[in-house]
Amino acid sequence: MSRHRDVRSMEYSNYIDTYDDLSEDSMEEDYAVSPSVQQFIYDRNKEGAITSFFNHLDNEDNKVVCDVVYDEAALKICRDAIGDLLVDIISESELKKRIYKFNYNVEAVINSVLNEPNEGLRSYNLSDFIAGNNPSPEELPEKMKPTVKVVPTTSKNIVKGFDVSVTENVNNLTIQSESPCVVRNQELKSKADSNRKKKGQASTVNLLQMLWYCTIKGKLRSELPITLENSEQPRVKEKRDALAIYKSKRESCKENLSLIMVGHVDAGKSTILGRLLYDLGQVPDKVFHKNQEESKKIGKQSFVYAWVLDLSEEERERGITMDIGQSKFETDNKIITLIDSPGHKDFVPNVIMGVAQADVAFLVVDATTGEFETGFESGGQTREHTLLLRALGVTQLAVIINKLDTVNWSEQRFKKIVMDMADYLKQVGFKEPIRYVPCSGLSGVNIVENVKDIEKFSWYNGPTLVEVIDGFKSPERPVDKPLRFSVNDIFKNAGFGFSIYGHMETGMVSVGDKILVLPSNETAIVKGIQMDDNNVTHAFAGDQVSLILANNYQEKLAIGHIICDPQFPVPVTNRFQAHIACFNINKILTIGMPVVLHQQSLVEPAIISRIMAEINKSTGEPLKKAPRYLAKNMNAIVQITTERPICVELQKDSRQIGRITLRIDGLTIAAGLITKIE
Amino acid sequence: MKLVGKYVDKKGEGDIVLVPENTEDMWHIYNLIVEGDYVTCSTIRKVQLESKTGSSNNFRVRTTLTIIVENIDFDTQACVLRIKGKNITENKYVKNGAYHTLDIEQNRKFTLKKSLWDSVNLERIDTACDPTQNSDIAAVVMQEGIAHVCLISSNMTIVRAKIDQVIPRKRKGSASQHEKGLNRFYESIMQGILKHVNFDVVKCIILASPGFVKDQFMNYMIQQAVKSENKLILENKSKFILTHSSSGFKHSLREVLTEPSVISLISDTKAAGEVKILETFYTMLQTDSSRVFYGKNHVLAACNAKAIETLLISDKLFRCQDVALRKEYIHLVETVKKSNGDVKIFSSMHISGEQLDLLTGVAAILRFPMPELEEDGSMEN
Structure with missing residues (x-):
């Protein structure tokens, strides 16, 4: 089958984890046949570096093998990282020497060069050079320590040639390549209190892998310098802990908010959403026109807006929503994920599913005489859905009083319904203030704009639907908790492969992460993350995303399974x-x-x-x-x-x-x- | 089941000769035989004979053996009954005391000897031998992605096929994967029905689901049948009944069996009767909770007060190994009957029986309200 593989465009990072499964020992065996024995050869170019050379040998013993590989590649990385910055100041060979001396620690090297008293370059602001990858202040002194001429022989600094800080650097430098091992390093970092030495080893292996892969792919050469250049500019700081990544990724963006529409059958949930999306220009004219034609054909013109979200044949034929439908749009301050839910009694399980993913809710009631009452009766869905919202912890709620045109925009009717609902909602236990919005979904009044020319409706001058949406508060996202992702849909994503769609409950997930699916107890690798058809590198609590998995787990996954961090499995x-x-x-x-x-x-x-x-x-x-x-x-x-x-x-x-x-x-x-x- | 001979004396000791005819009878027999009974049956035994020179000969002989039952094994899926015990009739092939496992086969007679035939046992034989009792229905409960194909006879509900598939949801812009998944799902159900349902035997096939899954499935099945000219389905089209259920899980069969349209069809099925009584029990619990008791201690107390109007008891309790305990339950049944109470023995193979089993296995509707007992009946089990 190999000839069918598109080797050129193969994502090596997808496969990298397979190698991770191998034990550390076998890793080393792989590298034993590494390209260079430079380690053992005295290089005249390393002027006077013979001491460090011997030092190396003395300390190496069994881990030499790693170093050999490391040597060449890491040297190159460091050399590239430092770039031409310092070439003017010191000679190439001197630079190399220093790189060895400081265990490939870029900052340390730069520092040592710049701090050289006789160079007189102190006026340089260090952070200008290393803003992208500077260590946190408390770590700095430790790294500065090795500025002494003779490389200390204590195992702490030299051990196996890898100071943890080195990987930290590489980590920073290559973060954009999204290689899994980098991510794994992050994980390790986040458990900073764990055994430091062990951590160093693990990172070592990861680093080696990465280097190895990069070499295969030629990626290192082509890509690294670019990223390195970037890293020298003061760009957004990347830290290992989830909260910081979350901040950096999302701070500049609008807040995410998922909103669910609930309410009795035929209250007009889908129509309002359809109208909203149409008015905001989210529905392509072509699609809308097609819907218009088709709905006319079967004599259901009033369903034209609902069809924006009711996609399946069955739903259109019957004129009801059966499964939850989703869409997205942006308001001034927020990105809103809309969840449309079915109002029919038989589909309450789908509503539960939808509510579980939602942060805030719209409860739609039909203002038509008699209709509100049926929905509000004990068997009506208005009550059941309200209880579900409450039970599933949705606290922010707005009530939409729809189809007000059918009762001649009567203010009295509106007030009566508001009274009834307010009583009930209070009884159910909603504490936060609840907004009541009158509107007409089909004619689009008070959805995006309040049409002023309807005289009878002039009594209302409150916010429109969109303004209400904008007024909702985003709940706090538990990003720093262990990963929990609930599987909602399993499908084949055209062009990407086996995907699962669902809701991030807590924590974060990044491309390349290893994940554990419970209760089926399968491990998988996240090959890609998609959010509204866009590829992203991270997903955080509260997001609705598709995870593209490296292999097909069709038989082993089911809706309702939980995906979690293998280190923190869900009970x-x-x-x-x-x-x-x-x-x-x-x-x-x-x-x-x-x-x-x-x-x-x-x-x-x-x-x-x-x-x-x-x-x-x-x-x-x-x-x-x-x-x-x-x-x-x-x-x-x-x-x-x-x-x-x-x-x-x-x-x-x-x-x-x-x-x-x-x-x-x-x-x-x-x-x-x-x-x-x- | 055919009753060939019944030789029971006044004390209740004796033997009965029976010929099981269908899988249902196996269930009855399983409920009749307890440890310590004697079963005589023709069987095949592998015999190894050693000649004087030391060479051995293996051959199988058909022989009739009587064993003391030590272990009973009932396979609910295949409806096969295996009885293990020690031989007590020595013949030239099998020594006394040698272990043998009898397979009770359909249409082959066997003799069951008990030291005590109690009223529950005798009643069971009566019902088992009543040919009008037989009525089989098939039911398929489904929801999107989950379906159970069940066969319901008067004493058993057997899940023949369980279909659990993931159906992709509708996605933005297209629902084609969803529809493809649905079709795959319907195809599996249809194959399940064709494989497991004997259209000559079943009276009707109930298709139950929430929403429109049942209608869609019916459409799909008819379409496919027309396409592939499947006469079996087309001819039996009228046997399919569509009804509502709230989910595709097995226990929603209970809802199906209380549906009026279904009841009219299967009124003589024990399953429907049991469901109905259990429903009455729950309604009573809701409206007049002091008139219903459950749990052994509570029910026994009510029995002592001669308060029991209807006794609901699971046949699982009669199958227990402990003779004294079994006697206690028999006594309970007999006392209730004596005081003109109604006794309903639930089959633990039905969903309602399963539920009763979990509800301690015994419950009662009382004639008059009784105060709740102090100690706790619900905590046993």
């Missing part, structure tokens, strides 16, 4: 305890009750295996131990057993993965928080 169990609150629904829970468990995008049959205790709603004190049953509105601690093991996390550790929703016979009967993993 997997099939039995756990949860604190649940039963909704106001006429269903009784006893032990043995088969329920459908929803957690993030996971849907799994489960059984209530024990009812531990009933709990006082407000105080949280246990009322009764092991009650026989749970009726509506009761709070309790229960033990839940699933058929297959699932990923769970305590609620305190993860906002989303720690939340569950229980459904029976198509009704959401309870929602809860995971309190104990058994």
Whole structure:
């Protein structure tokens, strides 16, 4: 098959991890046949460097092999890094000598040259040269230490020729190449308190790999100098810890916010979203025109906006949304991910999935006489969706009162609905102030602009829909927590390969990262990350991204699986305890009750295996131990057993993965928080 | 099942000769035989004979053996029953006390001897031998990506095929992958039905799903059948019934079986009856919780007060190894019957029975409210 491979455009970094799997020893064997024995040959060019040469030998013993390879390439890197800056000041051979002396530490070399008292160049501001890769202040003194003439023989500085700081440098210099080993280094760095020596070794291997790869690809020569040049300009600082990377990547951008539309069937969720996207110019005219024609053909002209998000044949034919649809647009301050959800009772599982990914929500109600009431009745979705929002931790909410044109823009009707909703929402427990926005999705009034020429609507002068969206606050992103990514969709991405789409719960992921999929216990490598069809290098908590994986895991992955950092795996169990609150629904829970468990995008049959205790709603004190049953509105601690093991996390550790929703016979009967993993 | 002979004395000791006829009967037999019973059956035994010169000869002989049951093994998927025990009728091939495993085969008679035939056992034989009891239906519960093809007979629900596939979602700009995935999924269900459902036997095939999956599947199946000229499906088109269920998991069969349109078709099926009673139990728990009890201690207390109107009990409890415990349950059933109560023995092979099993296996609807007991019945198990 090799002739089918496009070798030229092959991404070596995709394969690099395979080599990582080999043990360190075998690594070294590979390199034993390295191109040079320069190590052992005295080079006259290294004027007077014979001392350092011997020093080298003395310290090398068994790790010599590494050094041989390292020597050439690293020398080149350092030489290139220093560039022509110092050539004017000192001779080429002197420079080389210094590079050896300072273990390829670029700063140290530069420092040593610039600090040379007789050079008289002190006036140079150091940071001008090394802004891109300067060490943090507290590390600096340590690195400056080796400015003494004779290279110290203590293992600390010389050990195997690799001071940790070296890799740090390389790390910085090559960060743009996104090679996996670099990323791995970052990981290692972030665990800075761990054994320093061990860390150094690991980095060594990674560095070697990288060098080896680069050499194969010729990448090093072609690319490194460029990156190095960049690094000398004061550009954005790259640090190893996730928070800093997040800051650097995202600080300049607008905030991300995902927004879900919920509400009863036919309240006009999709239409409002479609209209919004159309008015903002997000829908190509060609597509819109096509939709217009087609909807006219089957006599459903009013669905033309909804079709922007309802893409499948089935949805269009029936005129309802069945699965969550997503789209993106930008407001003045934010990038908004829109999630459209189905309003039909049968598709509540999809709504749960959508809400789990959302930060804020729009609750759409139909102002038409009778329609609002049906949606608001106990069987209506307005109530169920509201409860779901609350149960899944969405706190910011705005109510859209749609189709106000059908009631002649009546202010009274609007006020009545606002009163009803406000009462209910307060009762459910929404604390943050809630905005009420009147609009008409189909005619586009008060979506992007408030059309002033409708006389009857002149009573309203509040914000438009877009302004409301802009007013939402972005929640805090737990970027510094371990990686959790919930799989929402598995598909083949044309031109990229096997991809999984989902929601970043916590942490960050970068291209080249090794990830662990649980509960199927598969490791995979992230080959690429896509965000709205754009390739990116990092994804952070709160993002909705596609991860392109290096291999096909079609059989081993399922929707609802969690992807995590192999070093911090998410707990997997099939039995756990949860604190649940039963909704106001006429269903009784006893032990043995088969329920459908929803957690993030996971849907799994489960059984209530024990009812531990009933709990006082407000105080949280246990009322009764092991009650026989749970009726509506009761709070309790229960033990839940699933058929297959699932990923769970305590609620305190993860906002989303720690939340569950229980459904029976198509009704959401309870929602809860995971309190104990058994 | 055919009853060939019944020789039970007044004390309840004796033997019964039976001929199982279908897989359902295997389930009945599994429930009848307990450790310590004597089973006589024709079987094949591998015999090794050693000649005087030391060479050995292997051959298989058909012989009739009686064994004391030590272990019973029921394979729910294949419906095969294996009984292991020590031989007690010595013949020239098999020594006394030698271990043998009998396979109970369909249409081959066997004799079961018990030291005590209790009322539950005898009743089971009656029901098993009643030919009108038989009615098979097939049901497919599905949702996007998950489907279960089940066969429901009066005493068993067997999942024949479980289909679990990932269907890509609709994506921005195209839904083609989604549709492709759906078709693949429907194809798998259709193959499952063709493979596992015997259209001559089943009365109807219920297709249940939330939303429109069932309709879409039905369309797909008919289209495919027309394309490939599959007569089997086209001829039996009228046997397919579409109904609603909230999910594609096995336990939503319960919803399917309470659907009025389905009940009218399968009214004589034990499965539907069980589901209905359990539903009544739950409704009662909700409306008048002091009139329902569950858990052994609670139910026994209610029985002592002669309060039980309907007793719901899982057949799993009768299969227990502990003779004393089994007697206790038999006694409970008999007392309830004596006091004109209704006893429903749930098959633990049905979903409702499974649920009852988890609910301690025994529950009761009472004639009059009783105060809740102090000690805890729900904590046992």
